[in-house]
Amino acid sequence: MTGPDAGTGLEAGPLSKDCVPAWLELLGAVERADRAGEHIDAEELNEALSDPKLDLEQDTLGLWEGSRLVAYAVVHTPHGALDVARFQGDAAVHPERRRRGVGSRLVAWMEERATARHAALPDLSALPGELLLDGRTKDEGLRHLAEGCGYTPCRWWFEMKHPLTGDAPPARPAPEGTRVVPFDSVYDEATRLAHNDAFRDHWNFAPFDRTDWNTWVTGAGSFRPAMSRLLVTDTGGPGGTARDGARGTPPVDEVAAYLLAEESEADTAATGRRDCHVGYLGTRRAHRGRGAAPALLTELLRAARAAGYDTASLTVDTVNPSGALGFYEGAGFVVDRESVTYARPLGTDRTS
Structure with missing residues (x-):
C-alpha cells in the first residue's frame, strides 16, 4: 500500500531504513505518554528491519502526516509453528x-496481512491461525x-527484576557429569538444538x-556472550555437530542447559x-530436575554483579509448565511489570 489511506486520510506506505529517524521519534512520543518502560534505539530498529524473513513491502505499514510518522504496524509470520499459526x-x-480510528485501522491491516500469509503458506494453512497483540x-x-x-486475553507475563546489591549469592555446583562454561561460538549450534528441545x-x-x-x-546486537553461560556434558552428544562437521574439528560436548544474556x-x-x-x-528435557537452571542463574547473578550491572531481569509466562515463576521468586526476583497477550482467530467475524 502506497498513497492516501482511505480509513484514516493519512499517507500510507511500507517502512524502510530511511524511516528509522521518524520511527524513533514516534516511539519516543509513545513512551513519554505511556511510561511503559520500553526504550529502543536506531540500531535496534535497523536490526528489526534487516530480518531476512520480513518482507518490508508487504509486512510493514507506516501512516504519515506530512513528514511525521504517526502510526506503524508490523506483522511477523510464525515460520515453523507446530500447533497454531x-x-x-x-x-x-x-x-x-489516538481515539480517532487509527488503531482500529492498524489492527484491520494486520489481520488482512496475517490472513493472506496464513492462506499462502502450506505449512501454516494446515493449522488454525491467530493474530496476537501484546x-x-x-x-x-x-x-x-x-x-x-474482538480480541481476548490469552496469556499473562511477569517482568521480574533482581537487584544486584549486597553480597553475591554463593556459587552452586554443576550437576554431576556437567560443567559450566562461558558461551563460545563453538557451542552456538549445540545451544540452538538445546533450546529447541527445552522449549x-x-x-x-x-x-x-x-x-x-x-x-x-546470538546474532542480535543486544546479545552479551560474556555474561552468557552454558552447562555442558563431559561426554559429547548431539552438540557434536555444532561446528557443521568441519573436518579435523573435535566434537563439541552436548549443551545440557543454557542461559543467554542480553543488554539494552x-x-x-x-x-x-x-x-x-x-x-x-532452558534445560534439555533429559537433564531436568538435577539443578541445572539454579547453577546457571546463580552464575549469571554473580557475573553480572562483578561486571557492574545494577539489576538482572527476565520475563516469565505466569503459567509456564516448568514452574519457572516459583523458581525465580525463590531466587530473589520480584515482579516489576505485568504484560498481557491478546489473541483473535483469523478468518472470523468480529461480531461473532
Whole structure:
C-alpha cells in the first residue's frame, strides 16, 4: 500500500531504513505518554528491519502526516509453528492521533496481512491461525482497542527484576557429569538444538532455524556472550555437530542447559542503570530436575554483579509448565511489570 489511506486520510506506505529517524521519534512520543518502560534505539530498529524473513513491502505499514510518522504496524509470520499459526502484531499510534480510528485501522491491516500469509503458506494453512497483540496489563487504551476488535486475553507475563546489591549469592555446583562454561561460538549450534528441545512443550513455541537464531538470538546486537553461560556434558552428544562437521574439528560436548544474556543500551541510556536481562534460560528435557537452571542463574547473578550491572531481569509466562515463576521468586526476583497477550482467530467475524 502506497498513497492516501482511505480509513484514516493519512499517507500510507511500507517502512524502510530511511524511516528509522521518524520511527524513533514516534516511539519516543509513545513512551513519554505511556511510561511503559520500553526504550529502543536506531540500531535496534535497523536490526528489526534487516530480518531476512520480513518482507518490508508487504509486512510493514507506516501512516504519515506530512513528514511525521504517526502510526506503524508490523506483522511477523510464525515460520515453523507446530500447533497454531500465531502471527505476531506490533503497532503503535502517536498519542496525538489516538481515539480517532487509527488503531482500529492498524489492527484491520494486520489481520488482512496475517490472513493472506496464513492462506499462502502450506505449512501454516494446515493449522488454525491467530493474530496476537501484546501490551501492558495497565494499558486501558490497548484493552479497549483489543476488546473492541474482538480480541481476548490469552496469556499473562511477569517482568521480574533482581537487584544486584549486597553480597553475591554463593556459587552452586554443576550437576554431576556437567560443567559450566562461558558461551563460545563453538557451542552456538549445540545451544540452538538445546533450546529447541527445552522449549518444545511451551506455549507458542516454534523451533528456531539457523536464520532466526542468528537474527534474534546470538546474532542480535543486544546479545552479551560474556555474561552468557552454558552447562555442558563431559561426554559429547548431539552438540557434536555444532561446528557443521568441519573436518579435523573435535566434537563439541552436548549443551545440557543454557542461559543467554542480553543488554539494552537504549534502556541504559534512558535510565542510567545497567540491566543484565536473561533472554533465554532452558534445560534439555533429559537433564531436568538435577539443578541445572539454579547453577546457571546463580552464575549469571554473580557475573553480572562483578561486571557492574545494577539489576538482572527476565520475563516469565505466569503459567509456564516448568514452574519457572516459583523458581525465580525463590531466587530473589520480584515482579516489576505485568504484560498481557491478546489473541483473535483469523478468518472470523468480529461480531461473532
